[in-house]
Amino acid sequence: MTADGPKTGAGVGKSSRRRPVLLEVTDLVKHFRVKGLFGREVDRVRAVDGVSFEVRQGETLGLVGESGSGKSTLCRAVLQLIEPSAGSVRFEGREIAGLSRREMRPLRREMQMVFQNPQASLNPRKRVGQIVGYPLKLQAAASGPELRRRVQELLERVGLSPEHYDRFPHEFSGGQQQRVGIARALALRPKLIIADEPVSALDVSIRAQIVNLLDDLQEELGLTYLFVAHDIGVVRHVADRIAVMREGKIVEQGSADEICERPKDAYTKKLLAAVPIPDPRESRLRRQAGSVGAG
Amino acid sequence: MSGGALLSVRDLRVGFATEDGPLQAVDGVSFDLAPGEVLAIVGESGSGKSVTAQTVVGLTRSPGARIEGSARLGETELIGASDSELRLVRGERIGMVFQDPMTSLNPVYRVGAQIVEAIRAHRPRIGKGEAHRQAVELLDSVGIPDPGRRIDAYPHELSGGMRQRAMIAMALALDPEVLIADEPTTALDVTVQAQILALIERLNRARGLATILITHDFGVVAEAADRVLVMYAGRVVEEGTLDEIFYDPQHPYTWGLLGSLTRIDRPRPRRLPQIGGSPPSLLDLPQGCSFRPRCPHAFDRCAELPALDARVPETAEHRDRCWLDPETKREQRQVEGEIGLEAPA
Numbered sequence: 143m144t145a146d147g148p149k150t151g152a153g154v155g156k157s158s159r160r161r162p163v164l165l166e167v168t169d170l171v172k173h174f175r176v177k178g179l180f181g182r183e184v185d186r187v188r189a190v191d192g193v194s195f196e197v198r199q200g201e202t203l204g205l206v207g208e209s210g211s212g213k214s215t216l217c218r219a220v221l222q223l224i225e226p227s228a229g230s231v232r233f234e235g236r237e238i239a240g241l242s243r244r245e246m247r248p249l250r251r252e253m254q255m256v257f258q259n260p261q262a263s264l265n266p267r268k269r270v271g272q273i274v275g276y277p278l279k280l281q282a283a284a285s286g287p288e289l290r291r292r293v294q295e296l297l298e299r300v301g302l303s304p305e306h307y308d309r310f311p312h313e314f315s316g317g318q319q320q321r322v323g324i325a326r327a328l329a330l331r332p333k334l335i336i337a338d339e340p341v342s343a344l345d346v347s348i349r350a351q352i353v354n355l356l357d358d359l360q361e362e363l364g365l366t367y368l369f370v371a372h373d374i375g376v377v378r379h380v381a382d383r384i385a386v387m388r389e390g391k392i393v394e395q396g397s398a399d400e401i402c403e404r405p406k407d408a409y410t411k412k413l414l415a416a417v418p419i420p421d422p423r424e425s426r427l428r429r430q431a432g433s434v435g436a437g
Numbered sequence: 438m439s440g441g442a443l444l445s446v447r448d449l450r451v452g453f454a455t456e457d458g459p460l461q462a463v464d465g466v467s468f469d470l471a472p473g474e475v476l477a478i479v480g481e482s483g484s485g486k487s488v489t490a491q492t493v494v495g496l497t498r499s500p501g502a503r504i505e506g507s508a509r510l511g512e513t514e515l516i517g518a519s520d521s522e523l524r525l526v527r528g529e530r531i532g533m534v535f536q537d538p539m540t541s542l543n544p545v546y547r548v549g550a551q552i553v554e555a556i557r558a559h560r561p562r563i564g565k566g567e568a569h570r571q572a573v574e575l576l577d578s579v580g581i582p583d584p585g586r587r588i589d590a591y592p593h594e595l596s597g598g599m600r601q602r603a604m605i606a607m608a609l610a611l612d613p614e615v616l617i618a619d620e621p622t623t624a625l626d627v628t629v630q631a632q633i634l635a636l637i638e639r640l641n642r643a644r645g646l647a648t649i650l651i652t653h654d655f656g657v658v659a660e661a662a663d664r665v666l667v668m669y670a671g672r673v674v675e676e677g678t679l680d681e682i683f684y685d686p687q688h689p690y691t692w693g694l695l696g697s698l699t700r701i702d703r704p705r706p707r708r709l710p711q712i713g714g715s716p717p718s719l720l721d722l723p724q725g726c727s728f729r730p731r732c733p734h735a736f737d738r739c740a741e742l743p744a745l746d747a748r749v750p751e752t753a754e755h756r757d758r759c760w761l762d763p764e765t766k767r768e769q770r771q772v773e774g775e776i777g778l779e780a781p782a
Contacts, residue, residue, distance in 0.1 A: 208626035208627070208628065209597070315715035315716070316482075316715075317715055318715065345481040345482055345653070345716060346481055346653050346654070346655075346694055346697075346698075347481055347690075347693070347694055347697070347712045347715075347716065347731075348715065349697070350697035350709040350710065350711035350712070351711045351712075353699075353709050354708060354709055354711055357708070372626065372627070373627075373699075374627075374701060375698070375699035375700060375701050376699045378699065378705060379699040379705050379709060402701050412628060413627065413628065414701060415631075416628040416630065416631040417627055417656070417701055418627075418630070418631070418634075418654070418656030418657055418659060418660045419656060419700065419701070419702050420655040420656045420658070420683070420698050420700065421659055421683065421700075421702065422659045422679045422684075423680075424702060425659045425660045429660075
C-alpha cells in the first residue's frame, strides 16, 4: 500500500524539510498538582510530560491520542492559555513560554484555535457577524463598514454567504456552525491554527466537507495546522506528519504514511489495529487473525 | 414476511408536536429481527434511528407524541401496550445499553447493588445472596476482571470501558431476548471500542441474543452487523445484508457516506469525496425523496417519494428508495471513487 505522493500542491511536497520551522516545542511539561488536606501536594498529574516536536510552515502535524493522553492540555500549553511547568515553546524562533498576557497579546493574532463543539464555542446571543468580527474588533484591526466587509469576505471564504452576517448560531446546522468557528479563527490572518477535534462532533455526512475546507484554506492561505484528534483515520488524511501521544508523552512521530503503514511503537500498532475498517471482508479477516478485541 | 422474527416492526410512525410545529421523526419504518441476529440501524442525528428503537420499548411516549404502527415482540404488541406491561418488557425481554453509561448508572449506588436491584425488582423470589452471586457472574461474563471486588465499586471508580461493560451486564441481568445498543461505543476510545464490539458479538453468539445496534459509524457496522438499515430524515432509505450495503450500495446517500470515509487501509485520496449540503430539518422536509437537494443524481422523478422496494434483480431483501436504475448507479459509483467495487486483495 502506497500513498500517492504529497497530499496537496502540484508535486511541491509541502512537507519539504527546507521550509522554515514555525512552531518548535521542546521538552514541554505541564504537571497539575493534586492537593490533599491542608493544601499539601500529595500527587502530580503529568498531563504533558516532556513533549518535543516541530511544525514547519504550511505543513500539518497531526496529533493523535486517546482520551486522557494529554493532547488538549498540550494545545493549551502551546498557546500559553495555561502556563507550562517547564520546557520551551518557540514561535517563529521566539520563546513564548512564560510570556505575560500582555506580551502574548500581539502573538495571539498569529495563532488561533478551532474547537470540537461549534455549538458550545459560539456565543448563542451574538449574531454570526459579531462572533466572526470580534477578534478584529478586539485587536482593533478593523471597524465600521470595513469590519462588516471583512467579515462577509470571511463568511464567503468558509462557504457561507454574506447574508448570514445577521443570523444567530442556532439558525445554522452543525457543519455551518463549524464553518463560523473556522471563519472566526481566520479573522486575524493567523499563521498557525490549532484544530482540536474539529470534525468529531459533526454528522458523518458533514465531516468530509469540513476536512476539505481546512485543506483548501491551507492551500489558499499557506496556513500551518496542528490537527488534534483521536481518530487516526482523519488525522492520516489531513496530516503530513503524525505524532502519537500517550500518557503525556509522544511515543512515536513520523510521516503520516510511515506511522500508518510501518508503525514501530507497540501502542501505535495497537491503536491502528483497533480502528474499525468500513469493509466487512477486511474486518472478517482481521477478526480471524485475532488482532481485534484482544487484551 | 419472515415467520422466524423475534421482533417485528411494521410501518412505525412517530410524530412530535414541537414549539415550531409538528414533525415526523420516524416515518414508516419496518423491519424484522431474528434470534441471534445483529441489525445495525445507521444514520446521522435526526435520522430517527434512536427514536425508532426507543419507541419500540415505549420510551418516547409523551403527551406531544403521536405513535402509530406496530411492534410485535413474539406475541406481544408493544405499541399500545400498557405502561406496566412495557416496564416488564424492558429489562426482562429487551435490555438496553446507551452511549454514555454515566447517564444510565446511578452515581451514588455501587455497581453491584444496581444489578442486584434490577434482578430482585423483576424476580422477587430470588434472595439477596443469590442475586449477588448472579451479579458477580454477570460482571465476569462481560469481561470485568476481579468481579468479586469490582461489584462493590461506584460507577466513577471504573474506567469508561469498564462502565460500559457494567452497563451491558445490567442490561443482560434478566436474560433478555433482545438487546438494544444505542451508540454503545461512541464515547469510548477505539482500543476500548474494539473490545466492547467483540464482547457484544460474543454474547450474541453465546446467548442467541438478537441485537439492534444503533450507530453513525460504518466502521462499527462492518465489525458487528449482519443486516443494515440506513436511515435518513426519518425514513429507511436502504436495507440489506452487510455485504449488499457495503459492496453494492443502492442509495446515493449510502454510497456517498461510504465514499467520504477516511480509511487507513486504503491509499489516501488527494481530496475526500464529500456529500454537499446538510441533512434537512424535519420541520421542513423537501417533497419526495428527502435526500434530493443534496443528491448529485436527482432528476424530476425524485419529487415523488420512491417506495422502499427491491430493485436489484435476485436480491429480494435488498431494498432501497431511489428511482435510478441499478445499472446507472453502478456506473455512477465507479466514477465517484470505486464505491462498492471489490476490495483490493
